[in-house]
Amino acid sequence: MTIKEGLNWAKEQLLEACERPQFEAELLLAYHLEQDRMYLLTHDNDVVEDIKNFQDLIQRRAANEPYEYIVGSASFYDIHLEVEEGVLIPRPETEILIDLVADIIKKENITRIAEIGVGTGAISVVLARKFPELHIITTDICDVPLKVAGKNIDTFGLNAQIELRKSNLIDEVPEALELVVSNPPYIAEDFLLESNVVDYEPKKALFGGRVGDELLKQIILDVKARDIKYLACEMGYDQKEPLQEFVNKIGVKSIKFYKDLAGFDRGFIIEFK
Numbered sequence: 001m002t003i004k005e006g007l008n009w010a011k012e013q014l015l016e017a018c019e020r021p022q023f024e025a026e027l028l029l030a031y032h033l034e035q036d037r038m039y040l041l042t043h044d045n046d047v048v049e050d051i052k053n054f055q056d057l058i059q060r061r062a063a064n065e066p067y068e069y070i071v072g073s074a075s076f077y078d079i080h081l082e083v084e085e086g087v088l089i090p091r092p093e094t095e096i097l098i099d100l101v102a103d104i105i106k107k108e109n110i111t112r113i114a115e116i117g118v119g120t121g122a123i124s125v126v127l128a129r130k131f132p133e134l135h136i137i138t139t140d141i142c143d144v145p146l147k148v149a150g151k152n153i154d155t156f157g158l159n160a161q162i163e164l165r166k167s168n169l170i171d172e173v174p175e176a177l178e179l180v181v182s183n184p185p186y187i188a189e190d191f192l193l194e195s196n197v198v199d200y201e202p203k204k205a206l207f208g209g210r211v212g213d214e215l216l217k218q219i220i221l222d223v224k225a226r227d228i229k230y231l232a233c234e235m236g237y238d239q240k241e242p243l244q245e246f247v248n249k250i251g252v253k254s255i256k257f258y259k260d261l262a263g264f265d266r267g268f269i270i271e272f273k
């Protein structure tokens with residue numbers, strides 16, 4: 001099979017699973033050949049070596065496996081992070097949370113923070129790269145994210161700045177902190193998700209409880225109890241009202257909600273004192 005024939009075959013296989021089948025077919029063939037996409041255009045009559053391996057990649061994608069798990073890498077902010085099944089693929093909306101936290105760190109000269117739920121390390125790695133004086137203790141309750149985040153922290157040479165800790169929320173982080181950031185699981189247990197998400201991504205990274213905001217509320221209570229000044233979290237598009245009511249009840253200095261680029265409510269910053 002030539003490159004041109006391989007792409008035509010792959011595009012047909014991906015019609016149902018992908019919004020952009022031609023584009024993903026090209027990405028996966030370029031990955032298989034260890035070339036860039038431009039190479040495919042200029043070598044379209046070359047024979048595809050090891051075609052069986054390429055066909056396997058396409059069949060995995062046609063079965064809805066996320067592209068990032070197939071190639072083992074995800075693009076996020078200004079970097080590429082290693083990913084594998086068992087760890088959440090970082091999402092572009094989380095970049096907004098990072099920028100808001102970065103503004104507070106700058107304004108307040110903050111040097112000691114914690115992240116809850118490290119995943120690939122996306123939030124902690126980007127923040128540590130932005131602020132060389134920042135020390136981050138970052139937790140996760142699951143082993144795969146701790147392992148994958150460890151690799152990403154190594155890759156970017158950030159071991160002196162980011163400390164990984166297996167912990168429920170910040171239970172194992174007794175140190176004094178100025179800010180906590182988290183993109184916790186916040187989806188309701190019965191929410192219908194697409195196959196590429198629910199069949200492949202870890203449940204512990206997705207579901208926040210029966211209603212969805214249970215873990216978010218626990219994080220708010222824990223951070224308030226620890227006398228930490230700031231909490232910045234991502235949340236679900238329909239959680240603004242219940243969380244506003246919740247903080248009204250427990251009392252905080254201020255809560256500011258923010259939206260994602262699609263205009264949906266997506267998170268909040270709480271100042272406790």
Ligand SMILES: C[S@@+](CC[C@H](N)C(=O)[O-])C[C@H]1O[C@@H](n2cnc3c(N)ncnc32)[C@H](O)[C@@H]1O
Nearest residue numbers: 090117118119140141142145168169183185205
């Ligand atoms: C939505 S993912 C976020 C991953 C990463 N921070 C990101 O933004 O891409 C949530 C992470 O929280 C972890 N997690 C779930 N429950 C937790 C808990 N009780 N304590 C600490 N981490 C938890 C999951 O294992 C998962 O890695």
